[in-house]
Amino acid sequence: MKEMREKVRVWKVRKVWRVRLIVDRVPSSSPSGNQYRILNTGFDEVVSTTKSLTVEPTPLSPSNKQAQNCQVDKTYLYSGFLIFSSSPTKSHVPFLRSFSVFFGVLLLLADLFPHSIGKFGDVLIVGKAEVGLSYMDSLCCFNSGNKADRGRSSCSSGKGRSHQCPVKYGFSLVKGKANHPMEDYHVAKLVQFRGHEIGLFAIYDGHLGDSVPAYLQKHLFSNILKDEDFWTDPNRCIVKAYETTDQAILTHSPDLGRGGSTAVTAILLNNQKLWIANVGDSRAVLSRGGLAVQMSTDHEPNNERGSIENRGGFVSNIPGDVARVNGQLAVSRAFGDKNLKLHLRSDPDIQYTDINPDTEFLILASDGLWKVMTNEEAVDIARRIKDPQRAAKQLVTEALNRDSKDDISCIVVRFKG
Template sequence: MDNLCCFNSVYYQVVGGRSSCSSGKGRSHQSPVKYGFSLVKGKANHPMEDYHVAKFVQLQKHELGLFAIYDGHLGDSVPAYLQKNLFSNILKDEDFWTDPNRSISKAYEKTDEAILSHNPDLGRGGSTAVTAILIDGCKLWIANVGDSRAVLSRRGQAVQMTTDHEPNTERGSIENRGGFVSNMPGDVARVNGQLAVSRAFGDKNLKNHLRSDPDIQNADIGPDTDLLILASDGLWKVMSNQEAVDLARKSKDPQRAAKQLAAEALNRDSKDDISCIVVRFKG
């Protein structure tokens, strides 16, 4: 808990602190919505590179739930920057209330440009992103770049709300930009043999061959919508969408559900950092 401050049951990182803390929870003041999160460092011998956002804020007489997982690579500077800046860039866009899709898309692009031009070191590493904005408990906007994923549960059925941006599925785009996809070294397809996602923030050295525009989806939260799971690929590499939903639905406490998802991913020998947010829409 060093260098962390607590507010409304959510722990926020302060500048110079370590990566996001391990667990926390919170709730809406206007609806039955509750959330919990759990972040677990992977078995790789580098520092934790996953960051998150999970909070409710009041803006122009609306309540917004802001949830995100940022899965960094080659250091934690880019996910830390996203944690601090991406949502504010979305929400301060003048079109947000009339055209959220456009505002989210513009903010992703603007934020990536800022990362790349900020200083020589910031954009060297990179990060995936999956973001969710819940407006007044009833409208959900989800966007992603990379392979962190958002999954809704509707009457217990898993519905994937994001697109995994993998080199093999976007090979044409990469090659059109002068790059290539190779499974060497190892057995995972990588852009120029280096990066295992085809879209990312940062990654200055590969940017000519990568995209950073998000896929965006929206959904109405009705009586049939149970919960939302956001997680990094440390979870999804070892667990199907439906398995994750089935496990999360067993607990009415979303923090406990998030912890159980992370623990199960570890039990299944996930090597990567594991970050998970569970948003429960009903009590």
């Protein structure tokens, strides 16, 4: 790739240079060709390098004396962000990782100039496509969920905590006894977004393959948070994002297959406000003063028979089996399931609650747990264990001891540490 020389606004943060880029292509007679001005800032792990650029001092404000001349030796692209640095790679990567945790979310280049992203990418991508990816995807995705990840472990667990408030979370997932790969996916993470700390927690219980839950893991929270309505009308935003995501899944059904997935999602804002949304039978249960409060709705065919029949479907009730839509699916709402979509819904039920002194913890789990355990039993088990990861593991272990045969996924979120 030809060496590029650009004029950019730049100021130093420790050993890293923050840069603003303006998308408009500026005709130039210089040997380097077209120029771009700065519009955005970004820091994260290095994934791609380009040749050095020349910078010139342009103070950001009259009081800013940090701007200075320097040669930018490395330029990095990560999920749509430009990173300019004059320090050795090894010395600044740890700081970049910590920056993304403690200093908040940054704007996405593609959102700022969607019509110019292709032109911009032609110059700086260096044959890779990272610049076209959404930052919200990288923010919300727990793992990539691509085909390379299909050989996942039959069990996994983990935990995390807030650095600003007492919130801690833990999760545990175990493959069931069925003769197919693990089909449960999850999200469990705390992110900084527009000056707020947001907890993103979800269980996606797939069926007929894991392509749909993997897609949800990567895209559903992204579609919620990138909508400006989230800050003014969260319920409307969540409903819209569920619908948009389901339509995208159906559009990509040749690639994603004929399967589907349930979803139960929790969004925790500043450890003060909590929104729970769900489709299907994955469930959210809150412990409030030791009492179990179900925060989701089990979408079972018998409970929504009228809606299914109005859409031209039917509900089968075969002795010894659960009720099923058209004799096939055991839930009345789901993402995907293109062959049954005419008879299914994908709009979520949503519940909101404030986090008050009596609100102890939240349990999210797939039906592999709830088939063998009541809400009250789950709360009693989790309440005895302060560490949320250990609590999630114990719930999964108890479900296995009760002969649950399905995949089991569980997240426990403690609001008081």
